[in-house]
Amino acid sequence: EDQVTQSPEALRLQEGESSSLNCSYTVSGLRGLFWYRQDPGKGPEFLFTLYSAGEEKEKERLKATLTKKESFLHITAPKPEDSATYLCAVQASRSGNTPLVFGKGTRLSVIA
Amino acid sequence: NAGVTQTPKFQVLKTGQSMTLQCAQDMNHEYMSWYRQDPGMGLRLIHYSVGAGITDQGEVPNGYNVSRSTTEDFPLRLLSAAPSQTSVYFCASSYSMRGTGATIYFGEGSWLTVV
Numbered sequence: 001e002d003q004v005t006q007s008p009e010a011l012r013l014q015e016g017e018s019s020s021l022n023c024s025y026t027v028s029g030l031r032g033l034f035w036y037r038q039d040p041g042k043g044p045e046f047l048f049t050l051y052s053a054g055e056e057k058e059k060e061r062l063k064a065t066l067t068k069k070e071s072f073l074h075i076t077a078p079k080p081e082d083s084a085t086y087l088c089a090v091q092a093s094r095s096g097n098t099p100l101v102f103g104k105g106t107r108l109s110v111i112a
Numbered sequence: 113n114a115g116v117t118q119t120p121k122f123q124v125l126k127t128g129q130s131m132t133l134q135c136a137q138d139m140n141h142e143y144m145s146w147y148r149q150d151p152g153m154g155l156r157l158i159h160y161s162v163g164a165g166i167t168d169q170g171e172v173p174n175g176y177n178v179s180r181s182t183t184e185d186f187p188l189r190l191l192s193a194a195p196s197q198t199s200v201y202f203c204a205s206s207y208s209m210r211g212t213g214a215t216i217y218f219g220e221g222s223w224l225t226v227v
Contacts, residue, residue, distance in 0.1 A: 031214070036218075042221070043202050046216075089155075096210060101157075102154050102155040104152065
């Protein structure tokens, strides 16, 4: 069974205090690992897709990295507007249409 | 470009009532799905569809029904609402889930309360 575990559940940072969010996964062959951002009262918004170990992607203050067992979302010098819940999801490489399996998310609060 | 549109945004139902959550996408996406999101449980897949006339069950399908008569629309029907179905419902779509690049895009959500 495909599983995704995100840690910590909640993270509180001061503005400018860099940190990382963790996404550990168990999947029978990885087709893709996805990061989403979700603001309160909104639907998840796509951030990144990673496909193979060693891959990295960046967007503004966010950088996502991938190993064979986990992914990290690094947040450099965060600002209050980075406060949101960050969701990780995996897609297994089974044949055909394979739905995404999501973790429970990390709720990030950045305090000015 | 509207993306994924869900209606209604908010709904209160009485136990035993039925209703339909509407979802439409204008991106000509092959794949559409419904998730529910509950505190501490994350996003859980209810049903999904890989094209008109084709649907399949996800992780938590009981109490829900879907159909896909067109590429654009994927309604979710609650047959006899129960308090356990109080949740936030998200519709999502993707061009395809068969290969790489299977990014799914979400609607804004429908908040359902069953009393």
